[in-house]
Amino acid sequence: MASVREIARLAGVSTSTVSRALNNDPAVNGATREKVLAVANQSGYVASVGRLVTTNVGFVYAGGETTLGSTFDSALLSGVVRGLEQPKFDVVVINLQRDKSQDENYSQFFRRKGLRGVLVRTAASTRDVCRSIADEHFPMLVVSERFDDENVSFIDCDSHRESIQAMEYLISLGHRRIAFGMHTVPDSNHIDRFAGYKKALEAHGIPYDEKLIFRQNASFSGGASAVKMMMTMAVPPTAVYFADPLLSVGAINVAHETGIRIPENLAVVGFDDADIRHSVYPTMTAVCQDAARLGYEAALELTRMIRENGGTRIQRILPTFLEVNESTGPPGGASVRVPENGSWTPVSPGMTEVHES
Amino acid sequence: MASVREIARLAGVSTSTVSRALNNDPAVNGATREKVLAVANQSGYVASVGRLVTTNVGFVYAGGETTLGSTFDSALLSGVVRGLEQPKFDVVVINLQRDKSQDENYSQFFRRKGLRGVLVRTAASTRDVCRSIADEHFPMLVVSERFDDENVSFIDCDSHRESIQAMEYLISLGHRRIAFGMHTVPDSNHIDRFAGYKKALEAHGIPYDEKLIFRQNASFSGGASAVKMMMTMAVPPTAVYFADPLLSVGAINVAHETGIRIPENLAVVGFDDADIRHSVYPTMTAVCQDAARLGYEAALELTRMIRENGGTRIQRILPTFLEVNESTGPPGGASVRVPENGSWTPVSPGMTEVHES
DNA sequence: CTGAAAGCGCTTACAG
DNA sequence: CTGAAAGCGCTTACAG
Numbered sequence: 001m002a003s004v005r006e007i008a009r010l011a012g013v014s015t016s017t018v019s020r021a022l023n024n025d026p027a028v029n030g031a032t033r034e035k036v037l038a039v040a041n042q043s044g045y046v047a048s049v050g051r052l053v054t055t056n057v058g059f060v061y062a063g064g065e066t067t068l069g070s071t072f073d074s075a076l077l078s079g080v081v082r083g084l085e086q087p088k089f090d091v092v093v094i095n096l097q098r099d100k101s102q103d104e105n106y107s108q109f110f111r112r113k114g115l116r117g118v119l120v121r122t123a124a125s126t127r128d129v130c131r132s133i134a135d136e137h138f139p140m141l142v143v144s145e146r147f148d149d150e151n152v153s154f155i156d157c158d159s160h161r162e163s164i165q166a167m168e169y170l171i172s173l174g175h176r177r178i179a180f181g182m183h184t185v186p187d188s189n190h191i192d193r194f195a196g197y198k199k200a201l202e203a204h205g206i207p208y209d210e211k212l213i214f215r216q217n218a219s220f221s222g223g224a225s226a227v228k229m230m231m232t233m234a235v236p237p238t239a240v241y242f243a244d245p246l247l248s249v250g251a252i253n254v255a256h257e258t259g260i261r262i263p264e265n266l267a268v269v270g271f272d273d274a275d276i277r278h279s280v281y282p283t284m285t286a287v288c289q290d291a292a293r294l295g296y297e298a299a300l301e302l303t304r305m306i307r308e309n310g311g312t313r314i315q316r317i318l319p320t321f322l323e324v325n326e327s328t329g330p331p332g333g334a335s336v337r338v339p340e341n342g343s344w345t346p347v348s349p350g351m352t353e354v355h356e357s
Numbered sequence: 358m359a360s361v362r363e364i365a366r367l368a369g370v371s372t373s374t375v376s377r378a379l380n381n382d383p384a385v386n387g388a389t390r391e392k393v394l395a396v397a398n399q400s401g402y403v404a405s406v407g408r409l410v411t412t413n414v415g416f417v418y419a420g421g422e423t424t425l426g427s428t429f430d431s432a433l434l435s436g437v438v439r440g441l442e443q444p445k446f447d448v449v450v451i452n453l454q455r456d457k458s459q460d461e462n463y464s465q466f467f468r469r470k471g472l473r474g475v476l477v478r479t480a481a482s483t484r485d486v487c488r489s490i491a492d493e494h495f496p497m498l499v500v501s502e503r504f505d506d507e508n509v510s511f512i513d514c515d516s517h518r519e520s521i522q523a524m525e526y527l528i529s530l531g532h533r534r535i536a537f538g539m540h541t542v543p544d545s546n547h548i549d550r551f552a553g554y555k556k557a558l559e560a561h562g563i564p565y566d567e568k569l570i571f572r573q574n575a576s577f578s579g580g581a582s583a584v585k586m587m588m589t590m591a592v593p594p595t596a597v598y599f600a601d602p603l604l605s606v607g608a609i610n611v612a613h614e615t616g617i618r619i620p621e622n623l624a625v626v627g628f629d630d631a632d633i634r635h636s637v638y639p640t641m642t643a644v645c646q647d648a649a650r651l652g653y654e655a656a657l658e659l660t661r662m663i664r665e666n667g668g669t670r671i672q673r674i675l676p677t678f679l680e681v682n683e684s685t686g687p688p689g690g691a692s693v694r695v696p697e698n699g700s701w702t703p704v705s706p707g708m709t710e711v712h713e714s
Numbered sequence: 715c716t717g718a719a720a721g722c723g724c725t726t727a728c729a730g
Numbered sequence: 731c732t733g734a735a736a737g738c739g740c741t742t743a744c745a746g
Binding site: 373376 | 738739740741742
C-alpha cells in the first residue's frame with residue numbers, strides 16, 4: 001500500500017503537504033489539495049499507522065456460526081447499541097473462527113482488531129473459548145450463557161423461576177394434565193425451563209409423566225407435530241408449556257388448521273425472546289426474555305469493566321417475566337378474563353425465590 | 358492515558374521490553390512479562406498509535422434513530438455480515454448524529470472511526486447527508502433507498518413490479534373490489550407499491566376508488582382497524598393488498614377475532630421484509646423483500662468499491678417476489694389449491710417489465 | 715533475555 | 731501556503 005512518501009513523490013509535494021491535505025488542513029491551497037487527494041484516491045492510499053480507535057468493542061461469535069438474523073440476537077444487538085450510546089462506544093461484529101490465526105492468542109487477536117473489550121455469544125461447544133479469553137484477562141462478558149468458573153464473567157436471563165410461575169398459573173386455572181415441549185438439543189436455558197416444569201408439578205403433587213414431554217426440533221413444524229401428537233393421545237393434556245418461541249408459534253397455528261380451539265381445548269404457554277407473542281392469534285401467554293435489555297445491560301457492564309481496567313468478575317442474572325395473554329384459560333374453556341396489564345400474581349410466591357443480583 | 362514510557366518506568370524495564378511484553382513476544386521472561394502486564398492493566402494502558410485496522414466498514418444510521426431491532430434491519434445486517442465474510446471485512450454500527458463533530462467533514466469522521474467505507478441507512482430527512490458523503494468521494498452505498506442524483510450510489514429493492522403482479526394474481530382469482538392498505542407516512546417504497554396497485558387496476562379496467570384506500574399507522578392495530586373499517590362498508594372489498602408487514606399481520610389476526618374468514622370473506626396479500634408471513638395463520642400470501650440478500654449484495658458492492666478505489670457509481674435495484682400462501686383465494690371461497698412452490702405465473706407478463714441491473 | 719539506538723509512517727511546530 | 735526538520739509513540743534489528 002502506498003505511503004505518504006509515495007503520494008508526495010507522485011503529487012510533486014512534500015510529505016507534510018500530503019499529510020495536511022489528507023487531514024483537510026484549511027491551510028492547504030485548494031488546487032494542491034485536489035491534486036494530492038486525486039493521487040491518493042487513485043493509488044488507493046490508506047493510512048497504515050496513526051492514532052488508534054479506542055472506542056470499539058466486539059460482539060463476538062465464539063463459534064463459526066453467526067446467528068445475527070435470529071430475533072433473539074437482533075434484539076440483543078439493538079440493546080447493545082443502545083447501551084453503548086452514553087459511554088460512546090461502537091460495536092464491531094466479529095466472527096472468531098474466520099480471522100484468528102493460530103499463533104496469536106485471543107487478546108492479541110482482539111487488539112489487532114482494535115477492540116477494547118468483547119461481548120461473547122457462545123454455544124455449548126465453544127465454552128472453552130470463553131474460559132481462555134477470560135484467563136487472558138481481556139475485558140469480556142459472555143452474553144446469554146452461564147459459567148460455574150469463578151473467572152468467567154457473564155450476564156444471562158433466568159427462566160427457571162418464571163417457568164414455575166407459568167406452571168402455577170396453569171395449575172391455578174385448574175389444569176392437572178400439562179404437557180411440556182422443548183428443543184431436541186437442550187441448552188442450559190431449556191434445561192432450566194424443564195426443571196421449572198418438573199418442580200412446579202412436584203410442588204403441587206402432580207405426578208410427572210414422561211409421555212407428556214415432547215422433544216422436537218425448534219421450528220414451526222416441530223411445534224405443529226407436538227400438538228398433533230399430544231391431541232391424539234388417549235387422554236390428551238389440557239395445557240402445554242412450550243419452552244421455545246418457534247415451537248410455541250407452530251403449535252398455535254396448527255391448532256387452527258386442525259380445529260383445536262385455544263385455549264378451550266388446549267391452553268398454551270409459550271416462550272418468547274422478542275415480540276412474536278403479539279403476532280399470533282390468539283396472542284400468546286408466554287414466559288418472556290427481554291433480549292434488548294440483556295444486551296443493554298451487557299454493554300453497560302462491559303464499558304464499566306473497560307473504564308475500571310478490569311477489576312471484579314461480573315456474574316449477573318436478569319429475570320424473565322410471565323405475560324398472560326389470550327392463549328391460556330381454564331380446562332374446557334370456562335370464561336376467564338385476561339388481566340388488564342398481562343400480569344398475574346403467583347399462588348404461592350414463597351417458592352419462586354428471587355435472585356436478581 | 359499511560360504510554361509505554363510510563364509503563365516502563367513503573368515496571369522498571371525499558372520501553373522495548375514493555376512493547377515486547379504487550380505483544381506477547383516469546384523472548385520475554387515470564388516474570389518480566391507478568392510484571393509489565395500487571396502494571397499495564399492497573400494503569401489502564403491502551404496503545405494510542407500503531408498499526409491501523411483497515412478492515413472495518415460502517416453500518417451507518419444517517420439520522421439519530423438506530424432501528425436495528427426491526428426485522429428488516431436485522432435481516433439486512435445479517436446479510437451484510439455474511440457478505441463481508443469472504444472479503445474479510447468487519448462491520449461497525451455507527452450512529453452519525455452521536456459522534457460527528459461540527460468541524461470535521463464526513464470523510465474525516467469516518468477515517469477517525471477507522472472505516473474504509475460505509476453502508477448508509479437513511480430516512481427522508483437525511484437524504485442530504487447521503488449526498489454530502491457521496492460528494493466527498495468516501496466509499497459509500499445507501500441501502501434501501503433510491504436517489505436520482507448521478508453521484509449517490511445505492512442499492513434498493515423494487516416492489517412496484519411485484520405489487521402489480523400481486524394485484525394481477527388477485528384479479529385472476531376473480532376479485533374486482535380490492536382495497537389497499539398503507540402507512541400514513543409513505544416512504545418511497547410504499548409509494549411504489551401504491552403505484553403498482555393503481556397501475557394494475559387501470560390495466561384491467563377496474564375503476565380506482567379512493568374509499569378503498571386505508572392509511573394507518575404501521576402497526577398491528579393499524580391493520581386491525583383497517584380490516585374492521587373495510588368489512589363494515591356498505592359493499593366491502595373481497596380482497597386487500599397491505600403494503601406493510603405490521604398492517605398485514607394485524608389484519609390477519611383481527612379477522613379471527615371478528616369471525617371474518619380468510620381467504621373466504623377477505624383475501625389478503627401482505628408485504629413481508631422478513632419471515633413473518635409464515636408465523637401467522639393462515640400463512641400469508643405476500644410481496645416479499647429479501648432483506649438479507651439486499652445486505653449481502655450491499656456488502657459485496659461496497660467491498661468491491663473499496664478494493665477498486667472508488668470508481669463507478671453503483672445504482673442497483675433488486676427484485677422482490679410474490680409468494681403465494683394460504684391467505685388468498687377466490688371471492689366467496691371457491692376451492693383453489695396453493696401451488697406447491699408458492700410461485701404464480703402472471704397473467705400478462707408483458708406489463709411487468711424486469712429491471713434488475 | 716534485555717536495553718540503547720535506530721526505525722516505522724505519520725504529524726506538527728517552525729521558518730520563510 | 732509550503733517544506734525541512736523535529737517529534738509522536740510504538741516497534742525492531744542489533745549487540746551483548
